[in-house]
Amino acid sequence: MNKNGTLSESRSSKLKLPSINNLTYYNQIPRTSDLLKSSQFSIDAAGSLLISKFFISPATMRFDDLVEESLFELNKIITNKMKVPSKEAFLNKSIQELLEEDGSLRTKTDNEFKHFITSHGHTGVMTKVASSINNSTIDQLSRAILTEEGIFLFLACRAIIGYEILDCEGISANMFESLDLVKSYVNVQLVDKIIKKESLEVSKKEVKILKDKIENTRISYFPGVPENTIVELIDDLKSGGKLYQLVMNFLNSGKVTLDRATNKESLAKKMVDYLLKLGYNEDFNHEEEESTTQEENQLVPDEFEAIEGVGSVIKKELIEVGIMSFSHLASFDETSLKKRLKKVRANINYGQILEQAKFIAKGQFRELLAYQDKLNKR
Structure with a gap:
């Protein structure tokens, strides 16, 4: 070693020490954007856990992507744009209706629901609510919904404003009862x-x-x-x-006689099309019936012969007094119908006709067939 502290090369050794710059102990790992994003996500997530007083631990079960997407979008709207509804709106309107209502959305990005909770002194009780939910054994779907803080605070404000509930247990119970509102929206x-x-x-x-x-x-x-x-x-x-x-x-019940060459599947499809045109709607809610005035202005009359006891003569008499549809006919009772008709026939049971018209107007064809079976057995 030299006096200045540096090593001098040994004359007796032919070995040379490698340069420090040339030493490699491991392969360098490139820092990709994915790693950066993951790191940032972890930091953000950890920060939110520390900051939020209303954190609900996430569900461990995975749900459909479109369901999770819908919950995420709803949470974003509530958090960034939605105004706090009135008591009446909270009680009487769905989330969809609240969002479609004029003036229900704002341009600011502050969370009005969170502001309401903190500014009205409900932070403490809502912290207890969150803690209670985290410690309870709730189903995974409810947990997935309540994990979204915006939705959590929306349901809390609904309990506090709409139902004037202020205690921890009452708010929690009401929030769980209100989860169906979120599911309906989804x-x-x-x-x-x-x-x-x-x-x-x-x-x-x-x-x-x-x-x-x-x-x-x-x-x-x-x-x-x-x-x-x-x-x-x-x-x-x-x-x-x-x-x-x-x-x-x-068609297979034996109540109708069909030619052997008849294609039952084709006939059934035609009958379905016809019944749908009549307004049959067993599986789906149909639109509201048109008004009586619109019914009277209908140009093409319904097939009244579908009603037991109505033939071409009775059909003609109904049309002559402006009754053109099943729903219009169903709007009468027996007394008012007889007053409307120009001629009342003693051999016709108008009560039975009206009963069948009501079944058809409501799309209750099972009930219609059962009722007609009883009439035929008599």
């Missing part, structure tokens, strides 16, 4: 998402019928199931659904 969103995803040809009228049908229907949110359920509903809507099987059962 169901409606699933209709649009699945139609778009599968590029299905569905008219606006059919979409409305589907949404009305599925809004309050319990469906499974496991992966792939919502899509199968809604596609099946669409197929049922377009084909008449259970009505086809009902017609086939009727």
Whole structure:
């Protein structure tokens, strides 16, 4: 070693020490954008756990991607745009209706629901509510919904404002009762998402019928199931659904005599189309009936001969006094109908005619067939 502290090369050794710059102990790992994103996500997640007083531990079960997407979008809308509704709106309107209401959305990005909780002194009780839920054994779907803080606070404000509940147990119970509101919203969103995803040809009228049908229907949110359920509903809507099987059962019941060459499947489809035109709607909620004035202005009369006891003569008499549809006929009682008709026939049971008209007007064809069976047995 030299006096200045550096090593001098040994003359007796032929070995040379390698340069420090050339030493390699491991292969360098490139820092990708994925690693950066994961790191940032971990930091953000950890930060949110520390900051949020209303954190609900996430569900361990995976749900359908479109369901999770709908919950995420709803949470974002509530957090960033939705105004706190009035007591009456909370109690009487669905989430969909609240979002469609004029003035229900704002342009600011602050969370009004969180502001309401903190500014009205409910932070303490809501912290207890969150702790209580975390310590309870709730189902995985409820946990997945309540994990979204915006939805959690929306349901809490609904309990506090709408029902004026202020204690921890009462708020928790009311929030769980209100989860169906969130599920109804998700169901409606699933209709649009699945139609778009599968590029299905569905008219606006059919979409409305589907949404009305599925809004309050319990469906499974496991992966792939919502899509199968809604596609099946669409197929049922377009084909008449259970009505086809009902017609086939009727054709095979022996109540009708068919030629051997008759194609029952083809005949059943034609009968389904006809019944749907009459307004049959066993599986789906139909649109509201037209007003009496509109019925009176109908140009083409309904096939009144479908009613036991109505032939060409009675049909003509009904048409002559402006009764053109089953729903219009069903709006009368026996006394008012007799007053409306120009001629009342003693051999006609108008009560039975009206009863059958009501079944048809409501789309209750099973009940109609059962009622007509009783009449024929007499």
